[in-house]
Amino acid sequence: MATADVVRKPVEEPSLRRSVTPWGSFSWGYSDVGADIFVGLGLVLGAAAGASNVAFLFAGIVYVCIGLAYTELAAAYPVAGGGQYFVFRGLGDIFGFIAGWAVLLDFTIDIVLFAWSCIDYLSKLVPILSFVDHPWVHFIVVFAVIAGLALLNIIGVRESSAFNEFVSGLDVVSETLILFFGFLFAFQPQLLIHTMTFAWPTTFNLMNGVSLAIISFVGLESISQAAQETQRPASVIPRTSISLILTILIFALAYSNLALGMQPWHAIPPDAHGHAQPLWKYLGNENNNGAAVAVLASYVPYFGTLAAYYVPVLGAILLLISSNSGVFGSSRIAYAMSGTQLLPSIFQRVSKRYRTPVVSIMTFCGFAIVELIFASLPSLSPAVRYTYRHLFRGEDGITFLGDLYAFGAAASYSFVFIALIALRLNDSQSPRRFKMPFNIPFTFKGNRVEFPVVAVIGFFGIVSILVFTMITHEIGRVAGPLWILFGLIGYLVYRKRKRLPVFKSQPHDWRKAQINILQEAGELEMMDEYLVNVKRIDATKRAAAAETIR
Amino acid sequence: MRNLVRSEGYARARLVTGALFACLGAAVIVRTFGATGLSAQAIPALVLGLAMILLGGFRFRDYVMAKRSRP
Numbered sequence: 221m222a223t224a225d226v227v228r229k230p231v232e233e234p235s236l237r238r239s240v241t242p243w244g245s246f247s248w249g250y251s252d253v254g255a256d257i258f259v260g261l262g263l264v265l266g267a268a269a270g271a272s273n274v275a276f277l278f279a280g281i282v283y284v285c286i287g288l289a290y291t292e293l294a295a296a297y298p299v300a301g302g303g304q305y306f307v308f309r310g311l312g313d314i315f316g317f318i319a320g321w322a323v324l325l326d327f328t329i330d331i332v333l334f335a336w337s338c339i340d341y342l343s344k345l346v347p348i349l350s351f352v353d354h355p356w357v358h359f360i361v362v363f364a365v366i367a368g369l370a371l372l373n374i375i376g377v378r379e380s381s382a383f384n385e386f387v388s389g390l391d392v393v394s395e396t397l398i399l400f401f402g403f404l405f406a407f408q409p410q411l412l413i414h415t416m417t418f419a420w421p422t423t424f425n426l427m428n429g430v431s432l433a434i435i436s437f438v439g440l441e442s443i444s445q446a447a448q449e450t451q452r453p454a455s456v457i458p459r460t461s462i463s464l465i466l467t468i469l470i471f472a473l474a475y476s477n478l479a480l481g482m483q484p485w486h487a488i489p490p491d492a493h494g495h496a497q498p499l500w501k502y503l504g505n506e507n508n509n510g511a512a513v514a515v516l517a518s519y520v521p522y523f524g525t526l527a528a529y530y531v532p533v534l535g536a537i538l539l540l541i542s543s544n545s546g547v548f549g550s551s552r553i554a555y556a557m558s559g560t561q562l563l564p565s566i567f568q569r570v571s572k573r574y575r576t577p578v579v580s581i582m583t584f585c586g587f588a589i590v591e592l593i594f595a596s597l598p599s600l601s602p603a604v605r606y607t608y609r610h611l612f613r614g615e616d617g618i619t620f621l622g623d624l625y626a627f628g629a630a631a632s633y634s635f636v637f638i639a640l641i642a643l644r645l646n647d648s649q650s651p652r653r654f655k656m657p658f659n660i661p662f663t664f665k666g667n668r669v670e671f672p673v674v675a676v677i678g679f680f681g682i683v684s685i686l687v688f689t690m691i692t693h694e695i696g697r698v699a700g701p702l703w704i705l706f707g708l709i710g711y712l713v714y715r716k717r718k719r720l721p722v723f724k725s726q727p728h729d730w731r732k733a734q735i736n737i738l739q740e741a742g743e744l745e746m747m748d749e750y751l752v753n754v755k756r757i758d759a760t761k762r763a764a765a766a767e768t769i770r
Numbered sequence: 771m772r773n774l775v776r777s778e779g780y781a782r783a784r785l786v787t788g789a790l791f792a793c794l795g796a797a798v799i800v801r802t803f804g805a806t807g808l809s810a811q812a813i814p815a816l817v818l819g820l821a822m823i824l825l826g827g828f829r830f831r832d833y834v835m836a837k838r839s840r841p
Contacts, residue, residue, distance in 0.1 A: 273814035273815070273818075274813075274814055276814070277813070277814045277817055396787065396790075396791075399794070400790070400794065403794055403797070403798060404794075404797075407798075407801075408805075409801050409802040409804070409805035409806060409812075409815065410805050410806075412802070412811075412815060413805065413806050413809070413811050413812070416811045417811065459832070462828065463825075463828060463829075463832075466821060466824060466825045466828060467825065469821055470791070470818065470821050470822055470825060473814060473817060473818040473821060474818055474822075476814070477798075477814060477815050477818055481815075
């Protein structure tokens with residue numbers, strides 16, 4: 221192959237400017253994943269009660285494995301697209317489509333769930349926005365937020381990188397202060413053990429809690445998104461990703477332990493029956509589970525007086541950024557999938573006036589609106605509530621969104637682990653500046669490769685979470701697979717009509733693609749290393765072929 | 771923002787917060803261990819403490835690397 225020609229060939233396609241700093245890369249990931257705990261904490265406390273910290277620990281271990289996998293893949297293949305691209309490259313077209321379609325489900329849920337939770341947080345300061353007391357107002361405002369974000373994305377307005385970095389920085393400082401004050405002045409290990417002993421959930425509820433806890437760790441696509449726009453990503457991404465993974469893990473574990481073992485600064489209101497209730501129960505009830513971090517912060521000694529006023533606003537801003545990243549991310553992934561003929565070309569249609577992928581934005585915001593209606597219906601209409609109670613164990617709106625979010629994440633992450641193993645075996649020539657730890661070296665098809673043990677652990681972890689989701693979520697077990705099935709049917713029809721291979725992959729020149737990727741990323745040393753590896757492997761193959769002929 | 775991130779003051783601030791995280795992690799481990807001993811229920815709190823210490827370690831490493839790379 222004339223690799224030298226490929227290197228010399230100028231890049232014709234317009235590409236994203238690589239101007240993201242290490243802090244920018246961290247804050248990009250943080251504003252996506254960091255917001256998840258604002259939603260996840262209340263849901264998990266409501267489901268897993270005294271074992272919420274165990275649920276977060278289990279999901280957190282799986283998340284660390286996923287984070288390491290994304291770090292390795294994003295540093296080796298620094299292109300936007302994340303899990304969808306890795307699976308597409310490692311496992312072929314149809315699996316690339318399934319992974320991308322699952323990611324698209326997550327992005328559409330992301331739009332609704334975070335817009336919903338954003339209004340929940342604001343309702344702590346503006347009570348008329350409360351979902352429990354004023355469901356119609358809540359519905360209309362969330363609808364308006366989604367419509368507004370769609371409009372802003374069509375016009376082409378995004379929050380600036382500097383604003384993102386500022387909000388992320390402010391939130392890291394704020395969450396750290398909440399934890400410091402909480403652990404220093406109110407955390408009681410005896411109370412933690414007491415809660416864990418006397419409020420330990422049933423196995424079913426624990427599985428439910430674990431499947432919801434994974435939503436606190438969703439959004440790692442942003443790591444690869446940042447890789448596309450970071451200079452020298454192979455060295456920057458591993459550094460920022462490890463820090464991001466640890467920070468998010470600490471916040472999730474710390475909040476859950478604090479909620480179970482904290483002595484509140486002031487009295488907690490009694491429940492509906494007039495009985496005293498512990499803090500974790502108060503945080504997990506329907507009134508507070510959408511804004512649990514703000515409520516928890518208000519009960520932290522000293523600092524809580526101030527936190528009660530600004531945490532709802534800060535949380536709402538972070539959640540709004542996350543919701544916007546859902547609109548932006550879904551349109552960008554659909555655009556990319558359309559470019560590789562996994563989705564119809566209509567998703568690449570760009571508005572003449574604003575030069576944005578208007579069809580993609582409208583389509584996935586439309587899906588988000590449908591999900592919003594489905595999640596809000598039980599509260600808006602008593603007749604529907606009755607139906608939901610019988611069909612879906614009376615799940616509330618935010619739990620329904622959490623169900624689907626967990627399903628989409630678990631499905632796409634499962635494929636990412638398999639893709640990582642496949643790429644380790646079939647693309648050993650691509651240099652990897654970061655590798656997941658604990659590897660077993662062996663020879664595969666004449667090449668020395670390393671088998672990633674952590675990927676196998678992570679795969680079984682995420683598959684178990686997928687199974688927990690299917691067992692415990694009445695809606696998730698139906699709506700999630702239906703989404704995949706609906707997408708697959710569309711994919712098969714589209715590929716057949718276009719006379720493209722349906723179950724097989726189209727031919728791809730991955731070598732040319734990899735050289736272009738590394739050249740665009742400014743990773744010239746890696747590109748040289750890649751070319752040397754390619755030549756060595758080709759020489760080995762030629763020698764083996766000559767030996768066979770002889 | 772970019773100048774702030776590149777400044778030595780920022781690296782020092784991260785080092786200080788890293789040290790605070792490490793101290794808090796150590797306090798969580800000592801207090802939990804003191805209250806319950808080595809029980810299964812103490813594991814999530816102990817993991818939290820270890821993760822905090824690890825984060826402190828990473829920030830210290832980043833600070834040393836940043837200091838070395840400066841002329």
